[in-house]
Amino acid sequence: MTELATHREPFRSGADSPDTLVLDSDLAAMASLPEWVDALAARHGLPDKVRFDARLCLEESISNSIRHGYGGIPGSPGRVSFAARAEGGWTFTVEDDAPHFNPLDQPALPPISPDSLVIGGQGIRLMRAFSSSLAYEATPTGNRLLIGFAPASV
Amino acid sequence: MEMTTEELSGGITMVTLDNSLDIAGAAAIDMKMNLVAGASRKVLVDVQKVTFIGSMGLRTLIFPARAVGSKGGKMVVFGPTPLVADILKTSGLDTVVPIFHDYQAALDALQ
Numbered sequence: 001m002t003e004l005a006t007h008r009e010p011f012r013s014g015a016d017s018p019d020t021l022v023l024d025s026d027l028a029a030m031a032s033l034p035e036w037v038d039a040l041a042a043r044h045g046l047p048d049k050v051r052f053d054a055r056l057c058l059e060e061s062i063s064n065s066i067r068h069g070y071g072g073i074p075g076s077p078g079r080v081s082f083a084a085r086a087e088g089g090w091t092f093t094v095e096d097d098a099p100h101f102n103p104l105d106q107p108a109l110p111p112i113s114p115d116s117l118v119i120g121g122q123g124i125r126l127m128r129a130f131s132s133s134l135a136y137e138a139t140p141t142g143n144r145l146l147i148g149f150a151p152a153s154v
Numbered sequence: 155m156e157m158t159t160e161e162l163s164g165g166i167t168m169v170t171l172d173n174s175l176d177i178a179g180a181a182a183i184d185m186k187m188n189l190v191a192g193a194s195r196k197v198l199v200d201v202q203k204v205t206f207i208g209s210m211g212l213r214t215l216i217f218p219a220r221a222v223g224s225k226g227g228k229m230v231v232f233g234p235t236p237l238v239a240d241i242l243k244t245s246g247l248d249t250v251v252p253i254f255h256d257y258q259a260a261l262d263a264l265q
Contacts, residue, residue: 027177027178028178030176030177030178031178034174034176034206048237049237052206052237055206056206056208056241059176059177059208060208060209063177063208063210110246111244111245111246111249112212112216112245112246112247112249112250113246113249113250114249114250116246122209122212122245123208123209125244125245126208126209126241126244126245129244130240130241130244
């Protein structure tokens with residue numbers, strides 16, 4: 001087994017659970033995300049707003065990982081896992097083995113306005129606005145982003 | 155993502171979007187939206203059936219809106235669901251593309 005394969009093996013852990021989604025670093029692979037979120041929301045009885053907001057935050061975080069972390073090059077896995085918190089609320093964990101990058105360290109960009117010359121950077125703004133909590137962890141092989149949703153926010 | 159266009163009286167082009175304006179949905183209609191923006195000065199985008207929008211979907215709306223605006227025209231959005239409207243407002247898109255929940259008001263804004 002190569003070193004690269006060893007690094008990637010952990011992403012296969014839990015892949016047989018319906019609450020875990022393993023995705024290739026290819027934007028086309030994200031086509032499976034909506035169906036996975038919808039099925040998970042139905043299984044766990046998530047409020048519709050949490051289902052919608054989770055899909056938004058996952059689309060932004062995963063596409064960032066694929067485009068910027070992996071440079072848009074297919075062939076590297078990432079993993080999304082879901083957990084209901086004992087104290088209430090829900091957490092989605094997005095992991096990759098791309099170079100370390102903390103999206104929460106990036107400066108807050110202004111919203112779109114008639115005068116703004118660039119309109120990029122909305123992804124992190126939307127994630128901050130539509131999640132209850134965001135936490136970043138650098139892992140030995142990549143990145144982990146925890147996206148929380150609280151029942152009170154619904 | 156399905157996109158249809160219809161020419162209304164008064165030189166208004168109505169674009170109807172149906173389904174998800176996610177990454178795949180945005181990619182599917184970017185070119186068509188830019189073609190509409192190049193050909194019309196009054197654009198009404200009906201998003202009543204848009205079930206989701208992400209940051210790439212926002213770009214799909216903002217670029218043609220600016221293109222239309224740069225030639226003295228106007229683009230408006232009609233009928234977002236509350237969840238979609240929340241994203242349009244939080245992003246600030248509504249400062250560039252006015253949002254209407256009343257169809258006649260959307261038409262009037264383009265006259």
